[in-house]
Amino acid sequence: MTSLALIGPGAVGGTVAAWLAQNPALSVTICARTPFEGLEIETPGGLISASPVVLTDPAQARPVDWVLIATKTYDTASAEAWLDALVGPETRLMVLRNGVEHVAPFLARLPAARIVPAVVDIPAERRAPGRILQRRDGSILTPDDAAGRDAAALFAHTPIAVSTTPDFTTAAWTKLALNCAGAVNALILKPSGVAHDEGVAEVMRTLVAECVAVGRAEGADLGDDLADAVVAGNRAAAPDGINSLHADRLAGRPMELDARNGVIVRRGAAHGIPTPANAMVVALIRAAAA
Ligand SMILES: NC(=O)C1=CN([C@@H]2O[C@H](COP(=O)(O)OP(=O)(O)OC[C@H]3O[C@@H](n4cnc5c(N)ncnc54)[C@H](OP(=O)(O)O)[C@@H]3O)[C@@H](O)[C@H]2O)C=CC1
Numbered sequence: 001m002t003s004l005a006l007i008g009p010g011a012v013g014g015t016v017a018a019w020l021a022q023n024p025a026l027s028v029t030i031c032a033r034t035p036f037e038g039l040e041i042e043t044p045g046g047l048i049s050a051s052p053v054v055l056t057d058p059a060q061a062r063p064v065d066w067v068l069i070a071t072k073t074y075d076t077a078s079a080e081a082w083l084d085a086l087v088g089p090e091t092r093l094m095v096l097r098n099g100v101e102h103v104a105p106f107l108a109r110l111p112a113a114r115i116v117p118a119v120v121d122i123p124a125e126r127r128a129p130g131r132i133l134q135r136r137d138g139s140i141l142t143p144d145d146a147a148g149r150d151a152a153a154l155f156a157h158t159p160i161a162v163s164t165t166p167d168f169t170t171a172a173w174t175k176l177a178l179n180c181a182g183a184v185n186a187l188i189l190k191p192s193g194v195a196h197d198e199g200v201a202e203v204m205r206t207l208v209a210e211c212v213a214v215g216r217a218e219g220a221d222l223g224d225d226l227a228d229a230v231v232a233g234n235r236a237a238a239p240d241g242i243n244s245l246h247a248d249r250l251a252g253r254p255m256e257l258d259a260r261n262g263v264i265v266r267r268g269a270a271h272g273i274p275t276p277a278n279a280m281v282v283a284l285i286r287a288a289a290a
């Protein structure tokens with residue numbers, strides 16, 4: 001039996017853990033900050049539930065075959081105690097997060113060959129601890145290497161479209177283009193449907209254009225149509241859909257502004273590429289949430 005431990009059973013982590021727990025060949029343990037009893041996920045195919053072991057104390061944890069971390073990027077340090085307990089000499093780590101900096105935070109602990117960055121496109125909203133709305137089956141992309149292929153295989157029994165890519169850089173920057181535009185929703189506190197407003201759509205396009213320029217400088221193969229595709233994706237999404245940055249702001253939690261917009265500013269500066277729109281939304285959201 002393959003042993004898995006998921007750190008961060010929120011919208012993405014709870015959804016992923018519940019689906020993985022549907023396979024009796026996988027032993028899934030939840031490593032939580034807030035305790036809860038069982039997982040119930042409203043999926044496009046109906047309700048699924050799972051009753052994995054839920055730990056709240058790292059002292060209860062033991063090394064596993066796979067650790068999956070799905071905390072927000074701002075909760076990396078707080079998860080260290082779990083990693084101390086869960087990572088053994090053969091353990092591999094799958095990083096289920098947005099952004100383009102999945103691997104760097106963990107290189108002091110594991111070699112890159114045992115870290116699997118994952119681009120997650122599963123719109124999910126946490127209603128309460130263990131209670132999640134999964135709006136689409138969604139997809140996960142991992143690198144086309146040994147660990148990436150093994151990570152993808154864990155999901156073979158699920159409706160989530162999990163596959164590998166030979167160009168993870170492009171995959172991650174393509175997702176970042178979607179996520180950087182999501183700052184608009186967090187700024188004006190309006191769900192996905194606001195993208196039908198042409199003025200809002202134009203702001204999104206401007207954010208994405210900066211992301212494309214910086215992503216290309218970072219080696220991503222990004223098309224000229226990506227900004228329009230991001231707007232179209234927002235317009236096709238559930239109009240009441242709340243992205244995870246918007247959800248954090250609504251909940252009064254910290255936000256992944258640096259991972260989703262600040263990184264464009266930082267990497268842009270390194271390449272001499274101006275990114276005023278992304279810098280502006282970071283400043284405005286931080287001030288609005290203060
Ligand atoms: N939600 C979405 O639609 C999507 C999100 N993503 C990305 O996936 C990642 C996860 O996002 P999302 O699932 O929305 O985040 P959530 O805020 O819903 O979930 C994060 C979870 O991590 C838990 N957590 C935080 N710190 C610790 C810790 N030290 N130990 C154990 N658990 C901890 C939180 O606990 P607590 O309950 O106590 O807060 C929470 O359950 C982010 O990078 C996000 O950008 C990607 C695609 C879609």
Ligand SMILES: CC(C)(CO)C(=O)C(=O)O
Binds near residue numbers: 098123242243244
């Ligand atoms: C926009 C969305 C839902 C796409 O998966 C996302 O990445 C997020 O909410 O962080």
